[in-house]
Amino acid sequence: MAVEVKYVVVRNGEEKMTFASKKEADAYDKMLDLADNLGEWLQQAPLTLDEEQRDTLSFFLAEHKEMLTHILRGGAPQQADAKAVKPKSDKKAATKAGSASEKQAA
Structure with a gap:
């Protein structure tokens, strides 16, 4: 029998992602914190965005x-190739808990 340690990032009672290392889980959690802060800041923007946008x-x-x-x-903005666009959380050590819920940092 093998023992596996998994680190789960949970937001508002919902599992977002599961990682094999604490470092990756902490980095993803920090990125979600930044997304939350940016979302609050974007509410002040002089344009109309619905919540999902x-x-x-x-x-x-x-x-x-x-x-x-x-x-x-x-x-200057650099051209992103296909490899650069992939989020860091797509590493082999991470498994997706749900693609739709992962994209929303509610």
């Missing part, structure tokens, strides 16, 4: 925070 946009920005930071510091 705002959640999707804030998740995208949080997921690509390195590129966003680069752009905010005056760098």
Whole structure:
């Protein structure tokens, strides 16, 4: 019998992702915190976004925070190839708890 240790990221009572390492779970949880903060900030934007659009946009920005930071510091946006677009949470050690719930950092 094998013993497996899994780290589960839970938000609002809902399992978001399961990871094999604490480091990956903590990084994903931190990214969800950033997405929540960005979502609150986007509510103040002078454009109308429904909740799903705002959640999707804030998740995208949080997921690509390195590129966003680069752009905010005056760098040009770099073309993303197929490999660069994949979120860090898609590593082999992670298993998806639900693709729809994962995209929303409610």
